[in-house]
Amino acid sequence: MTTTTPARHRVPGLSKVPGIPGRVLPVVATFVLFVLLFGVGSVRYEGFTSGQVFANLFIDNAFLIVLAVGMTFVILTGGIDLSVGAVVALSTMLAAATLRAGIPAPLVILLVLAVGTGLGVLMGLVIHHFEIQPFIVTLAGMFLARGLCFVIGVESISIKDPFFRALATGTIELPGGVVITWSVVIALVIVAAAVWVLHRTRFGRTVYAIGGSESSATLMGLPVARVKVAAYAISGLCAAVAGLLFSVYMLSGYGLHAVGMELDAIASVVIGGTLLSGGVGFVLGSLLGVLVLGVIQTLISFQGTLSSWWTKIAIGTLLLLFIVMQRLFTRRAS
Amino acid sequence: MTDTPRPTTAPTGDPVVAMRGITMEFPGVTALADVDFRLLPGEVHALMGENGAGKSTLIKVLTGVYTATSGTTELRGERVAFAGPAAAQEAGVSTVYQEVNLCPNLSVAENILLGREPRRFGAIDLPGTRARAAELLGRMGLTIDPASTLAEHPIAIQQLVAIARAVAVDAQVLILDEPTSSLDQDEVAELFRIMRHLRDQGVAILFVSHFLEQVYEIADRMTVLRNGRLVGEHLTRDLSRLQLVSAMIGRELGVLEEVERLAEDAGSGTSGAPPVLEASGLGRRGSIAPFDLTIRSGEVVGLAGLLGSGRTELARLLFGADRADSGSVRVGGKDVSLRTPRAAIASGIAFCSEDRKGEGILADLSIRDNLVLAMQAARGWARPIPRRTKDELVARWIETLDIRPADPDAIVGRLSGGNQQKVLLARWLVTNPRLLILDEPTRGIDIGAKAQIQKLVAQLAAEGMAVVYISAELEEVARLSHRVIVLKDRAKVAELDASATVDDIMGLIAETDATAAPRVGTAARTEQVAS
Structure with a gap:
């Protein structure tokens, strides 16, 4: 960071919009954007304004929500985790292969969660103790996890396990005839848990402190090492959960699942208003970020004539827009 | 300034910290050699010495950042060897550093209590945290909203919040490592009020500062280090400033007088020298009003003014760090466009930023x-x-x-x-370079180095270099400069010749706006001691 006044800290995301604290402004902006996009859809396409279309946003993106939650922890500490997409693929592959081998579903789930968390812990330890950029370490983790998928098998393996099948087809009917899946419930529980951890526990506040200033956090006597490693462990755990949800969604394991999904997760977090430099952001923002991506996809599918790749273009544009917007806020504040 | 009466006798009692025979060796360097140090409860104790004398090293040994090569540290009579600042804090030894080591993105309350928040059912008790923070702030006489974000507050308040955090652990020993270097006069007064308050509650305060005035105002005792060795431990009132300075730099104070002589020697006959830089009508909207300025070879031109008067802005224009939107510049008689630092460097201009x-x-x-x-x-x-x-x-x-x-x-x-x-x-x-621009070159450094740098500036000018010298310390500007440009409210208001005194400059700065007190108070300087 270059500031002309050396002593004064730059205020991230602080703005002068009356009535809204600067910190939550990006989240509010994302929410407004979501409402606008949904509104556009409602006006243009018949049948868009239904509870089910809204619920489908959650159903189709449950795994991405979970992934974005984990990513938020890491980005809040000022880090990044590029491995999560590959860990999702590894989780689907691991689940599918072990289920095919006849291992009972609960054991499979535990195994997948353990592997994902273990990878996260490993990367966190390397990042913290060898002081290597998270980008490189998690890039290595990404190659490792992706490679392991193909060690397990090069073909797609379908999942026939009754428990996974039941999860995939089982639905919960909400008032008004809207239907959601168990994946949505799991994702939302994880979001709620993350909000609680980040805001109401010392661990969570330390995550923010590290993102604000790691050296200060150390001098303040906070357990920086433990919390930093734990952030990657949480990201790994979330990636494993997302992988399980994705196996339920696809009912298959495949080494080429979730290619580039880590980037979708990062995009969601950033669009949700979290600063890549760390210390500022909210899990709910990340949730909104995922929903914005989801609603763009839905819009494009309702349009019908557009290639789904337009989603990527829209995401790219939005991402740039949000980064520029954050920069402007930061500049105005300083 | 309100002052509780200073104890008329030396603070007594058993030392809360007793360090004996501390030696600290780094590969090739002995940073501390057999240093003894005592800190008594209820005293403000200044640790004095030049840069590199071993003050920081001693503090780091005490707080467990370094492990001493030999020697012992006792806290309340018990031998200790802290594993790090966290462990030291746990034992009641808190440190506040020169740079504010807090998290700007968190609230004031969190910064005070992070890691020690009151909890209820495993969750942080938010109202409880705020109440406790408000109580701690109140004890220091601060009335800021604990829920506000730290970054919203000026650096001085942040510094005080850091102190609130330090005392929140029931610190018995509070180490303040140059806490005043970024504070202005009123803020220093506020800090001192709080320091006295804590001292009266029995806290032992170790204070490090380069400002002798401040040390004499607040410290009860002082320990002087030089080149990693203990020079002496004194009651403040027993040691005159001259004695202190001699103890610190260990040599006669001829250096500053030499500076003056050099400056005077060079001062004669610069008016005929060719101009190195001529600026006419140079200005930038919102930054500094258009000004004319001629700088001749062998001349030191001082820029004086309060913080925010446009000193740095003027220098940045000359260096091309900011782009002028009016006026023209001639360097060495040729029109040049100083649009970028690169262009300025190519023209032989050098700029030492204040933000080292x-x-x-x-x-x-x-x-x-x-x-x-x-x-x-x-x-x-x-x-x-x-x-x-x-x-x-x-x-x-x-x-x-x-x-x-x-x-x-x-x-x-x-x-x-x-x-x-x-x-x-x-x-x-x-x-x-032909023109050297120095923005606050002596800020935050010790007397010895200060004198060396000033002497160097005078020498360079004597050798024909043109120098623009910016400093908040008017004494320094007045002593070194052949001409002084006085700035105020982002405009050049006057140009004085070498005979200008500090009073002249202050008079000009204060002329139309009597309420603005110049910073010379906090910057009341070591040079006065020497002269």
Whole structure:
């Protein structure tokens, strides 16, 4: 960071919009954007304004929500985790292969969660103790996890396990005839848990402190090492959960699942208003970020004539827009 | 300034901290040699010494950042060896550093209590946290909203919040390492009020500052270090300023007088010298009003004014760091466009920023790399400098400027402030500029280094270099400069000749706005001692 006044800290995301604290402004902006996009859809396409279309946003993106939650922890500490997409693929592959081998579903789930968390812990330890950029370490983790998928098998393996099948087809009917899946419930529980951890526990506040200033956090006597490693462990755990949800969604394991999904997760977090430099952001923002991506996809599918790749273009544009917007806020504040 | 009466007798009682025979050796350097140090409860104790005298090292040994090579540390009579600042804090030894070490993105309350928040059912008790923070702030007489974000507050308040955090642990020993370097006069007064308050509650305060005035105002006792050795432990009132300065720098105070003589020698006959830089109507909207300025070869032009008067802005225009939107500049008689620093450097202009860490030195590189950088840039990347030339050059500048340690491979970030400043100076001097702009070159560095830098400036001018000298310390500006440009509210208001005194300058600054008190108060200076 270059500031002309050396002593004064730059205020991230602080703005002068009356009535809204600067910190939550990006989240509010994302929410407004979501409402606008949904509104556009409602006006243009018949049948868009239904509870089910809204619920489908959650159903189709449950795994991405979970992934974005984990990513938020890491980005809040000022880090990044590029491995999560590959860990999702590894989780689907691991689940599918072990289920095919006849291992009972609960054991499979535990195994997948353990592997994902273990990878996260490993990367966190390397990042913290060898002081290597998270980008490189998690890039290595990404190659490792992706490679392991193909060690397990090069073909797609379908999942026939009754428990996974039941999860995939089982639905919960909400008032008004809207239907959601168990994946949505799991994702939302994880979001709620993350909000609680980040805001109401010392661990969570330390995550923010590290993102604000790691050296200060150390001098303040906070357990920086433990919390930093734990952030990657949480990201790994979330990636494993997302992988399980994705196996339920696809009912298959495949080494080429979730290619580039880590980037979708990062995009969601950033669009949700979290600063890549760390210390500022909210899990709910990340949730909104995922929903914005989801609603763009839905819009494009309702349009019908557009290639789904337009989603990527829209995401790219939005991402740039949000980064520029954050920069402007930061500049105005300083 | 309100003052609780200073104890008429020396603070008594058993020392809360007793360090004996502390020796700290780093590879090749003995930072501390057999140093004894005692800190009594209920005293403000100043740790005095030049940069590199071992003050920071002693503090780091005490707080467990370093493990002493030999010697013992006792806290309340028990031998301790802290594993780190966290452990020291746990035992009641808290440190507040020169830089505010808090998290700007969190609330004031969180910054005070992070890691120690009151909890209920495993969750942080938010109202409880705020209440406790408000109580701690209240005890220090601060009425800021604990829920507000730390970054919203000025640096001085942040510094006080850091102190609130330090005392929140029931600290018995509070170490304040140069807490005043970024504070103005009123803020210092506020800090002192709080320090006295804590002292009266029995807290032992270890205070480090380069401002002698402040030390004499607040400290009960002082320990003087020089070159890693203990020079003495004194009651403040038993030690005159002159004695203190002599103890600290260990040599006669002829240096500053020499500066004055040099400046006077050079002062004669500069009016006929060719102008190095002529600016006419140069200005930038919102930054500084259009001004005329001529700087001649061999001349030191001082820029005086309060913080925010446009001193730095003027310098940045001359260096092309900001782009002027009016006026023109002639360098060496030729019209030039100083649109970028690159263009300014090509015209022979050098600029040492006030933000040493952010805009000056490259902290992770060695002294050699830092020195060679500017020269390499001037030569162009295609013409590498031969290794031997580099080594000679670096060795010469290290010697000329007395940079310590005199090791070309020393990492600049680990040097003391004064030595970092010298490296930065050397980096520009290597390119042999025609005009050298120095923005606050002596801020936050000790007397010895200050005098050396001022002497160097006078010498450079005597050799024909033109110098623009910016400092908040009017004494310094008045002493060194052949001409003083007085700035106020982002405009040049006057130009004084070498006979200008501090009072003249202050008079001009205060002229139309009597309420603005110049910063000379906090900057009441060591030079006064010498003269």
